[in-house]
Amino acid sequence: MPTAIAAAASLLAGVLLVQWLPMLPPCWCSGLLFPLALLLAWRCPRWRWLACLLLGVGWAAWRGSVAMDARLPRALEGRDFAIVGTLVDLPLARTDASRFTLRVERAMLDGRPVDLRGRITVSWYDGAPSLRPCTRWHLLLRLKRPRGLLDPGSADSERSALERGIVATGYVRDDDGNHPLAGPHWCVDGVRDAVARGIAARVRDPHDAALLQAFSVGDTRGLSQRDWAVARANGVSHLIAISGFHVGVAAVFGVWLAMLVHALWPRCGLWLPRPQSQAAAALLAAGIYSALAGFGLPTVRTLLMIAVVALARCSRRGSSGEQSLALAMIAILLVDPLAVLAAGFWLSFVGVAFLMLCLQARGRGLRAFVHELSAGQLVMTVALLPLTLWFFGQASLVGALSNLIAVPLVSFVIVPCALLGMLLLGLCPPLATPVLWLAARLVHAQWWLLQHMAGWPGAHWYLPALQLHALLLALLGALWLFLPRGVPLRWLGLLLFLPLLWPPRPVLRDGAFQAWVLDVGQGLSVLLRTRDHALVYDAGARYPSGFDLGDAVVLPAIHALGIGHLDLLMISHGDNDHAGGAVAVASAFPQASRYAGEPARMKLPMRQCVAGQAWQWNGVHFRVLNPAPGRGDSGNDSSCVLLVEGHGGRLLLTGDISSRAEPAVADALGRGPAPVLLVPHHGSSSSSGAAFIAAVKPPLALVSAGWRNRFGHPRADVLARYAEAGVPVFNTAVEGAIALDFPADTRPWREPGWRRRQARYWRE
Known part of the structure; x- marks a missing residue:
């Protein structure tokens, strides 16, 4: 019989194999693997590791198929549904909308029931009522399948939706039938919300209260983007x-x-011996706190490990830490194999595994505790560095010192104070106030220190997007570095970090350039680089909720593509979908020159772009074709139009110009090869006139638009004009980010869109 560690490793390998597939196998194929695995485990004991692997493949494939089939059918996207459901998790109230997750109980379409089960994420705009977890509602919702932006370096929201069981996304429609329903109003999330409100009522400073809520019950609704950056x-x-x-x-x-x-x-020991009662009490306390924390993956992993130890203690059997960790992983994978799609799964299990393998006990006492704490932070920082870069595109070189300060303070002082305060909230609310006040003052002091440390060199460390082999080699190198003393040549583990620290980067020749039309939804952002220089043309939108595509998409793409500096930020005009993210980009690269078509509408100082401006980088010529001098107040027709000319081809960036400005732009193109065209104004009917298309004669055209956007961009008549001219059109809403390569000695060519280059079965 395989050990728990071997079984966990084999099961994990099988589950992971499925997650790399661009398409899931048919259900009958997955079903055959289950009896095959059982037969192999029964008849061939030495091959039970293979049986676990096959079980992992079949189980993950079947669960993935069920989860994908549960999504809203494509034919029903954009329809209005009458939904009865219960609010789960903690609703988030923002200035522009309230956002929450609804567990569907019943769905109706045109008066007929629809088979829709699972969770949907919902936005409620324009005066949403106060929402509480665990309440039941009848709502009219317009729904679509989960679909996110796909760009280099950015988070994969479609993967996250699959892992969280989200079957649709949508928003509340104005309807008189939207109302709460009677039903049970008690659940764990309701208790979490009540505790969070109790903390807010007793802590005077809202920011201190938000931090304390996050540390105590995992309620992060009060944290800003700045807090997460710190x-x-x-x-x-x-x-x-x-x-x-x-x-x-x-x-x-x-x-x-x-x-x-x-x-x-003491007489209670006659009914329940002390070791067994301590194990049961530890498991009960851990379970209650895990529930209050929202059952995140790190808490579930720890809870399962405690459960294994508690059961072993109650049954008077021994259990090592490694076995407990392996059994916890097996339990999570059997309950939900899609958990491997979450970063928390890997950071949690890999971090604990490294601590078990690399830390050696050095007796007892304060000195041993301090050594284990400091050594543990060093091990965690180095061991999790590759995974942090893989999942988030950045890491912190001051993390070891920050955690050395924060972990003991939070875990041994702040959290116990918060736990005591939470207990007193239910037993004696007046006594909870001084305890929570003390916890808040400690949180305030700690955060003040962390804010200062966030400005230290190395706090924000970015590397280009990692390759899988670099990740695995770095993890092996970290393990080699922390092997027990006596193992020779441990320092050679540093060499295995080299593919991670110095990844290969294509070197552009003089006259060559590359461009990426990023997927920013209904907006525009283009990243362009030559051998030694880089430019950002437009930066996507920023929304009243604080979500900033400049920070969420443009900056991660710059870092993921290995661009270390920015020379120029050009914003075509002042509309939010082009200019909203400019502040974030300019703050990250303050040395970059800044130009805009409508500087007066910008939220930061920018110079006016004017037709005739020109410069050259590494043999690549840049020329502004619009607006004409004195035309910087013409709305969309004030857009900076930029022509980029390399030895192998040209690229024309048009912003939102209309058919009124197109003739002048076509005349200004001059002689040369037909440029690749960024379709004006996202494919609006007011742009891309037939005469303009005929004058430019682009070999291909690119559209930056949002999926199922409310403007209907690109319009059908516009696509028809390009089709009639024989111009292929590619849309970021369909392709994801689109990369273009303009070599110095050959014609330009388009790489597959990010959605096709990073094909996975969960992507739309």
Whole structure:
């Protein structure tokens, strides 16, 4: 019979194989793997590891198929549904909308029931009522399938939707039938919300209250983008998301409580021996706190490990830490194999595995505790560095020091104070106020220090997007570095980090350039680089909620593509879908020159772009074709139109010009090869006139538009004009980010869109 560790590794390998597939196998194929795995495990004991692997493949493929089939049918996208459901998790109220997750109980379309089960994420615009978790609602929703932006370096929201069980996204329609329903109003999320509101009512400073809510019950609704940036710069995001260590602290409280009960009533040991009562109390306390923390993956992993140890103790059997970790992984994979799609799964299990393998106990006492704490932070920082870069595109070189300060303070002082305050909120609310006040002052002092450390050199460390082989080699190198003393040549583990630290980067020749039309939804952003220079043309939108595509898409793409500096930021005109993200980009690269078609509408100082401006980088010529002098107040027709000319081809960036400005732009093109065209105004009917297309004669055209956007861009009549001219059109809404290569000695060519280059079965 395979050990728990071998079984966990084989099962994990099988689950992972499925996640790399661009398409899932048919269900009958997955079904055949189950009896095959059972037969192999029964008849060939030596091959039971293979049986676990086949079980993992079949189980993950079947669960993936079920999850994808549960999504809203494509034929029903954009329709209005009458939904009855219950609010789960914690609703988020913003200035522009309230956002929440609804678990569907019943769905109706045109008066007929629809088979739609699962969770949907919903936005409620324009005066949403106060929403509480666990309440039931009848709502009229317009729904579509989960679909996100796909760009280099950005988060994969479609993968996240699959892992979270989201079957549709949508928004509330104005309807008199939208109303709450009677039903049970108690659930764990309701308790979390009540605790969060209790903290907010007793802590005067809203920011301190938000931090305390995050540390105590995982309620991050009050944290700003700046707070998350500080957390990432210090490598303490795991503490905000409730780390597994906090659950361990809660378990220790349970042990102490059992010890106190036995000390006060020794006769209770006659009915329940002390070791068994301590194990049960630890598991109970850990379970309650995990529920209050929202059952995140790190907390579930720790809870399962505590459960294994508690069951072993109650049955008077031994259990090592490695076996507990392996059994916890097996339990998670059997319950939900899609958990491997979450970054928390890997950061949690890999981090604990490294601590078990690399840390050696050095006796007891304060000196040994300090050594294990400091060595543990060093191990975690180095070991999780590759995974952090893989999932988030950035890491913190000051994380070891920050965690050395934050972990003991949060885990041994702030969280116990918060736990005590939460307990007093239910037992004696007046006594909770001074305890929570103390916790808030400690949080305030700690965050003040972390904010200062976030400005240190190395706090924000970016590397180009990692290749899988570089990730695996770096993890192996980290393991080699921290092998026990006596193992020779441990320093050679540093060499395995070289593919991660110095990834290969294509070198452009003089006269060559590359361009990426990023997927920013209904907006525009183009990233362009020559051998030594880089330019951003437009930066996407920024929304009232604070979501900024400049920060969420443009900057990650710059870092993922290995661009270390920016020379020029050009914003075509002042509309939000082009200019909203400019502040974020300019803040990250303050040395970059800035030009705009409508500088007066910008939220930062910019110079006017004018037809005739020109410069040259590495043999690539740049020339502004629009607006004419004195025409910087003409709305869309004030857009900076930029022509980029390399030895192998030309690219024309048009912003939102209309058919009124197109003739002048066509005349200004001059002689030369037909340029690749960025379709004006996202394919609006007011642009891309037939005469303009005939004058430019582009070999291909690119559209930057949002999926199922409310403007209907690109319009059908516009696409028909390009088709009639024989011009192929590619849309970021369909392709994801689109890369163009203009070599110095050959014709330009288009690489497959990011949605096709990064094909996975969960992507639309």
